[in-house]
Amino acid sequence: MKLFNKYLGLLRLYLIDLLAGIAISKALSELTIQQYFSKETLHKIQQDKFQRLFNIAKSSTEFYRNTTTYSELPILTKEMVRSNFNNFISNIYNKRLYTKATGGSTGKSLVYYSTAKSRSYLWAGIMLSWMVAGYEKGDKIAILAGSALIDVKSGFKRRVFYKLFNVDTYSAYHLDEQNMRLYIEKLINTKVKIIYGYATVLDRLATFINTKYASSFPDLKGIVSTAEIFTESMRNNIEEAFNVSVFNQYGCNEAGVSAFECEYHKLHLINTRSYFEVDNEGSLISTDLSNEGFIMIKYLTGDQVEMSEEINCICGRHFPIINKVIGRINDMIIDTDQNIIHGSFFHFLFRNDNSIKQFQVQFDQKTINVFLNVDLTIHDKNYYNRYLDEVKRNLKFNHYNLFINSSFLSSNNAKHRHIINTTEPVL
Ligand SMILES: [Zn+2]
Structure with missing residues (x-):
């Protein structure tokens, strides 16, 4: 039965790839192996990917036409992308461009283009974090989130996509007690294995469970928190309520940034998906290495991070470690x-x-x-x-x-x- 479920899970992934025109399974197997590569090998992959992207940018986009080195490039703000929008499109990229918008904790979001490859890495990065929490392909997932992860007026394709992924979505918009009760019952009855959601939403639900609505979740394997500041008190509150381990996941998709917490709760940044630097103020500046259609180099993410000096994590992964993400709690x-x-x-x-x-x-x-x-x-x-x-x-x-x-x-x-x-x- 377990083997059957495994194959069913794999089949679902291939169907998703077919349907969405993306290659999550490929990206996922690549990252699954890559995460244990040596620091030097990862660095080499990152450098090579960047050089390739930079060459494409110089030869096929207006914005980067006359540049020679990375260091001479200005730090790219949302405003600069908005006012030069078409100049970031590569004129040799002939596959489909997907319109995306940033979540962004401060101010107006940015509309940009993404590619199938970039979306594949986005999902693969998220799935790596689920796997740490116990996920096996095909497991039932609950996503508790707002617009960045769930499109409220989602179309047919997206609904099928989630169906194949075995994902149920729970909106974070109306989080009153009545809805929280319904959510909890549904999480139990549908035998959800992994919950993936916004930190503040998980925290609020946890407080409700801990103070007013004690529940048990016998099928739940783990929880992954994302999109916002995640504190240790939130982790304790959520772990107490659901009686499973909670792992953090952090990303800034337009910049190719994706980080996931390992079994030892170290936040590993996937450095083969992004080319990044942290300036003196702690601002994270990054380039999505897998977006060859709409190339944004040295993009200011708006998040501040503190990188760790630690090189060897007990988990065996060599993706660099983020000590702290300093952003804003969504009110x-x-x-x-x-x-x-x-x-x-x-x-x-x-x-x-x-x-x-x-x-x-x-x-x-x-x-x-x-x-x-x-x-x-x-x-x-x-x-x-x-x-x-x-x-x-x-x-x-x-x-x-x-x-x-x-x-x-x-x-x-x-x-x-x-x-x-x-x-x-x-x-
Ligand atoms: Zn680790």
Whole structure:
């Protein structure tokens, strides 16, 4: 039976590859072997891949046409990509380009193109983290997340993709007690083996289980947390609630960054998928080595990390280790009915509208104020009321206001905050 399940799992993966036009199985077997290569071999693979990509960039994109060395290149910001968008497309790449948008914890997301190869490595990297948590091909997975991982209005193809992957998706948007109860029952009844989700969502669900709704999950093998800051207190809370080990996974897809925690809870960065550096301030700057269609070199991820000096992990993997990821916790919005919506709801809402340059949502117990910084040469002010209508459908407040091109509230560290609870002091 176990062998049968294994083959069924493999078959599912091949069907996914066929359907989505990608090669997850190939990328996964490559990474599974590669993770135990020596530091020197990994470094060599990374250098060779970069050189190849750089040559393609110089000969086939407008943006990199006149460059000679990596060091002379400017650090690439989202703004630079937006304003030179077409110049990043390789004119010799003749396969399909997939439109993607960044999640991004600060401000407006970036629309960019990805390739089948890059998407394959993205999924393979995620699956490596599941495997540490106990995943075997074909196992039932639950994904608890928002827009970055689940497309709410997902199309038929994506639904089939998840079906074949044996993935059930749980939305992180409406995380009230009633839904949490339903989620917990479904996780138990469908015999979920691995849960993959946002740290804050897992943490909230865990607190509910630990304080109000004690449950046991006999089929669960492990949990992988992603997309946000993950603290040790969150890990303890989640492990107590679900009675399995929790592993962290971190990624910045447009930059090819993918890191996963090993059995010893060291966060290994897959350095054959990205060419990266960390500057003096700790900013992670990286290049996706598998995106040959839309080439972004030296991309500023917006995340700060601290790399470890440690070279030999007990697990035997030689991918470098990240000590700490310093990013931002995605805030939650609480309405008058005490319903909670995940902040990424707004990223999802605005992500395909290029006229919106930046946004901020401020709320207290009664009022929600949506601030948009927009390019008024594209649409007039009235156009943006549609977003307020969408907010009304999802959140209950006494007052809803829309502000176009008014100034944002800023925090002391000058970093843009997109969700602010104004009943709390701004930090
Ligand atoms: Zn390790």
